[in-house]
Amino acid sequence: MQRAGSERTAWVRGAGPTGSLAALALAEAGWRVHLLDPQTPEQLLQRRRAYALTHSTQELLIQLKLWKHLSSCCHPFRRLELHDRGSKASTLFSAPEAVGWIADHRPLQQHLLEACHQHKAVAMHLGTGSSPSPSPDDLQVIAEGANSSSRDALGIGFRGFRYRQSCLTVQVKLTTTSSSSDDTAWELFRPEGPLAVLPFGAGVAQVVWSAPQQRCQQRCELHPEAFLAALNQALPPAAQAEVLLDQPAWFPVEWRLAPRLGRGTTLLCGETAHRCHPVGGQGLNLCWRDVATLAALAQQPELGARQLVQRYGRRRWLDLIAVMIATDGLIRLFSNGHRLLLPIRRFGIALLDGIPALRRLSLNLATYGPVGMLLTGAWQRPNNQPP
C-alpha cells in the first residue's frame, strides 16, 4: 500500500473526453498522472459530434477550474421544447441562465488536451503503444470507451443489449424563421425514436435522430437534398434545416453496464463502464459524473488505490442504474404509437406543462440523476440553478 503523504501515481488509459478530464481531476488532487492513448492529438480531435452538458457537469468544470476556458466553446440554451408526436402533447422547459449547454467535440477536446499538456503533474503518452509500466500500487483508470480491451483483460464483462433503434447524427444550418432558434433545443419523441436538435451557435445545430437501424442506414445514403427534405418533415416548422454541414453518420445504440466498476487497483470510468441511449443527453454527463466521484475520492490523502477503487464502485452504482433505467424507460414509453400509452403520455406531459414545480423537478432529475438530486438537495433548487 502507498504510504500516506507519499506522491500517488495514476495511469489513465484513454484520452477521450472522460479520460482527459479524469487525468486533470487527479492532477488537481495532487496525483502524478500518466495519460495514455494510441490515438494522436489530431486523431482525438477529429470526431464530428456535439454533446449536451448539464449543470452537474458545469459544477464539476468550475470545481476543476476549467469552466472559465471551456465556457467559450459551450453554447447555452435557455429553452428546451419537448414534443410528443404520438400524443400531440408538448411542453417548454426554460431557465434564465441556461437549461444546459451544447459543446462541439473539437474545441472541447482541444481545451482538455491543452490543459493536460500544461499541467505539470500530467505526462502524456499519445499516439504511441509504448509507455513506462505502472507499479502494482498505482491507480489505473480505464477510460477506453465501450470497446475497452483492458476491461476485457480484467475479466469484467459488459452486459446489456443493443436497441433495435440506431442513432443518426448530422450537423446542419437551421433557417432563421425563429428568432430564438439559437437559444432553443428540441427533444421530439416520435414513434420511430427520439429526435434531438441541439443548437451550438451561429444557427448551427447537431441533430441526433434515432430510428430503426435500416432506416438510419437508408437515410445516410440519401442525396443531400432528399435527406434535408426527410429531416425537415420530421423537424418542427420553427427549426427547419437549410444546409447539411457534414455527412450524416449512424451508430448503434446500446444499453450496457459493467457488472463491477473495478478490480484491485483498477477502476472503470465513462463509456468503458456504461453505455445508454442518448435520449435526454445523458451520455457524457453520466461519464463525467464518474469523474466527479473520482475527483472527490482522489482528494482524500488517506485512501490508497485499492480503497479508492472500492469506494468508487460503491458510490457510482445507484446513480448509474437509476439513470440507465430512466433512459430505457423513456424509450419504451415514447418510441411507439401504442393506443393504451398515448393517453398516459398526454396526461403526463399536460401535468408537466401545467405545474412549473414538476417541470423544475424533472429538469433537476435529468441534470443530477435521481440519486444526486436527493443527496445534493438539488430537487429544491429554483430554475435549475447551481448552488
Ligand SMILES: Cc1cc2nc3c(=O)[nH]c(=O)nc-3n(C[C@H](O)[C@H](O)[C@H](O)COP(=O)(O)OP(=O)(O)OC[C@H]3O[C@@H](n4cnc5c(N)ncnc54)[C@H](O)[C@@H]3O)c2cc1C
Ligand atoms: C459515432 C458516434 C457518435 C456519437 N455522437 C454523439 C453525439 O452527437 N452527442 C453525444 O452526446 N454523444 C455522442 N456519442 C457518444 C459519446 O461519443 C460518448 O458518450 C463519449 O465519447 C464517451 O467518452 P469516453 O471518453 O468515455 O469514451 P471515448 O470517447 O470512446 O474515448 C475512449 C478513448 O480511449 C482510447 N483507447 C481505446 N483503447 C485504448 C487502450 N487500450 N489504451 C489506451 N487508450 C485506449 C480511444 O482511442 C479513445 O480516445 C457518439 C458516439 C459514437 C460512437
